[in-house]
Amino acid sequence: MNGVFITFEGTEGSGKSTQIALLEERLRGRGRGVRLLREPGGTPIGEEIRHTLKHSPHNRAMTGEAELLLMNASRAQLVRELIRPALAAGEVVLCDRFYDSTVAYQGYGRGLDLTEVNRIIDFAVGETRPNLTLLLHVPPSISETRRKIRQRQTEPARDRFEEAERAFFDRVEQGYRAILAAEPQRIKWIDATREIPVISGEIWQWVEPWVPAVMGG
Numbered sequence: 001m002n003g004v005f006i007t008f009e010g011t012e013g014s015g016k017s018t019q020i021a022l023l024e025e026r027l028r029g030r031g032r033g034v035r036l037l038r039e040p041g042g043t044p045i046g047e048e049i050r051h052t053l054k055h056s057p058h059n060r061a062m063t064g065e066a067e068l069l070l071m072n073a074s075r076a077q078l079v080r081e082l083i084r085p086a087l088a089a090g091e092v093v094l095c096d097r098f099y100d101s102t103v104a105y106q107g108y109g110r111g112l113d114l115t116e117v118n119r120i121i122d123f124a125v126g127e128t129r130p131n132l133t134l135l136l137h138v139p140p141s142i143s144e145t146r147r148k149i150r151q152r153q154t155e156p157a158r159d160r161f162e163e164a165e166r167a168f169f170d171r172v173e174q175g176y177r178a179i180l181a182a183e184p185q186r187i188k189w190i191d192a193t194r195e196i197p198v199i200s201g202e203i204w205q206w207v208e209p210w211v212p213a214v215m216g217g
């Protein structure tokens with residue numbers, strides 16, 4: 001049985017975690033081995049990098065270039081340590097964010113050169129590319145409200161990304177639209193303002209053709 005690599009994308013507060021958990025349950029219920037991962041992070045090395053990127057008290061001075069390289073250091077480790085072996089074992093890999101986040105956040109959000117960004121992504125992932133990417137979309141105003149609620153709940157643990165200003169998230173949103181336009185076969189735009197079961201139903205419609213073996217399982 002072939003492994004399948006599915007990634008979830010979207011801005012803050014788009015409900016990715018809820019939907020990933022629902023999809024995982026559905027796949028397991030049909031007898032598929034599922035590997036749940038997140039970026040940045042997912043491996044012990046990656047989780048240390050995640051802390052540096054998001055929560056470290058020393059990260060306020062981090063440059064866009066350093067951020068780009070750290071994201072891809074975490075990714076290079078995750079691809080080789082976990083994603084490739086899981087796919088080789090026939091598992092369904094569900095990853096909360098992958099390289100489209102880098103294009104959207106570091107490319108469009110931070111304004112780094114897109115050719116350089118893509119070159120570094122290529123080095124980090126090689127041939128390991130998602131089969132399907134689900135892009136959960138909520139408008140920037142909803143995303144901002146949810147982000148602020150989360151910031152209040154998690155205080156005093158700060159998150160450097162959640163501190164960014166509205167203009168940054170508007171550029172990230174633009175980035176996601178550009179990515180979608182470039183690869184409509186792989187990337188599916190999901191309106192995530194709807195009820196949770198409606199969203200999970202649409203996600204299943206996109207995923208099901210990739211996991212035909214589960215139907216007999």
Ligand code: TMP
Binds near residue numbers: 106
């Ligand atoms: P999250 O796990 O709560 O989504 O936080 C991850 C943060 O990191 C989120 O703000 C998006 C950001 N990010 C990037 O800027 N570039 C990347 O390549 C990835 C994977 C995440």
